[in-house]
Amino acid sequence: EADIYQTPRYLVIGTGKKITLECSQTMGHDKMYWYQQDPGMELHLIHYSYGVNSTEKGDLSSESTVSRIRTEHFPLTLESARPSHTSQYLCASGLGGAEAFFGQGTRLTVV
Amino acid sequence: AQSVTQLDSHVSVSEGTPVLLRCNYSSSYSPSLFWYVQHPNKGLQLLLKYTSAATLVKGINGFEAEFKKSETSFHLTKPSAHMSDAAEYFCVLYNFNKFYFGSGTKLNVKP
Numbered sequence: 290e291a292d293i294y295q296t297p298r299y300l301v302i303g304t305g306k307k308i309t310l311e312c313s314q315t316m317g318h319d320k321m322y323w324y325q326q327d328p329g330m331e332l333h334l335i336h337y338s339y340g341v342n343s344t345e346k347g348d349l350s351s352e353s354t355v356s357r358i359r360t361e362h363f364p365l366t367l368e369s370a371r372p373s374h375t376s377q378y379l380c381a382s383g384l385g386g387a388e389a390f391f392g393q394g395t396r397l398t399v400v
Numbered sequence: 401a402q403s404v405t406q407l408d409s410h411v412s413v414s415e416g417t418p419v420l421l422r423c424n425y426s427s428s429y430s431p432s433l434f435w436y437v438q439h440p441n442k443g444l445q446l447l448l449k450y451t452s453a454a455t456l457v458k459g460i461n462g463f464e465a466e467f468k469k470s471e472t473s474f475h476l477t478k479p480s481a482h483m484s485d486a487a488e489y490f491c492v493l494y495n496f497n498k499f500y501f502g503s504g505t506k507l508n509v510k511p
Contacts, residue, residue, distance in 0.1 A: 320497065322499065324501075330503070331490075331501050331502065331503040331504055332490070332501040333501075334498060334499070337497070337498065339497065347498075348498075379443070379444070381444075381499070383499075388434070388446055388449060389434075389446075389492075389494075389499055390446075391436075391443040391444040391445075392443055393441075393442060393443040394443060
């Protein structure tokens with residue numbers, strides 16, 4: 290079992306609220322990633338990080354932001370949630386081409 | 401450009417029969433390739449990976465995949481399907497510090 294954790298697993302929240310999805314890993318990986326996955330659809334990279342103080346936008350445009358103040362922590366924030374943000378968000382960490390370890394995901398529903 | 405195409409969105413087999421999940425890739429350079437499996441409400445789990453060593457790669461749970469550069473393919477196979485194999489499978493390419501996902505293949509295993 291990989292040591293990467295996402296909280297919460299499920300979140301239902303009202304429009305306009307600010308939310309932070311947590312992702313932590315204890316493997317000391319430099320690279321971390323956030324993917325968005327709509328039901329029945331493929332995963333899209335929305336953010337990634339090469340290490341502390343490094344963040345980059347992914348291939349899919351997202352209104353979310355991320356930070357990487359500590360190696361083990363890569364939170365994703367939505368300042369004002371909207372129904373269009375309803376999706377599953379998957380966090381991953383890795384050592385580059387060797388393998389990526391995935392968390393169990395956060396299912397976000399904005400009502 | 402880097403991309404992954406999974407040729408079948410759904411595959412249905414009977415228990416005990418062979419499984420073939422097809423994946424083609426496009427990459428500017430020699431890629432690393434992976435197969436991940438996602439069971440309902442679970443995170444993604446690595447099945448196997450190709451990183452320019454042996455072209456026939458064996459993974460967990462009896463799965464294997466063959467890297468064919470001439471065909472730009474990395475198909476996943478298993479000689480005999482088990483009910484517990486029912487899940488969604490993702491073919492993934494790694495290059496330039498990013499993981500590129502296929503759209504996924506849902507495997508259904510009939511008793």
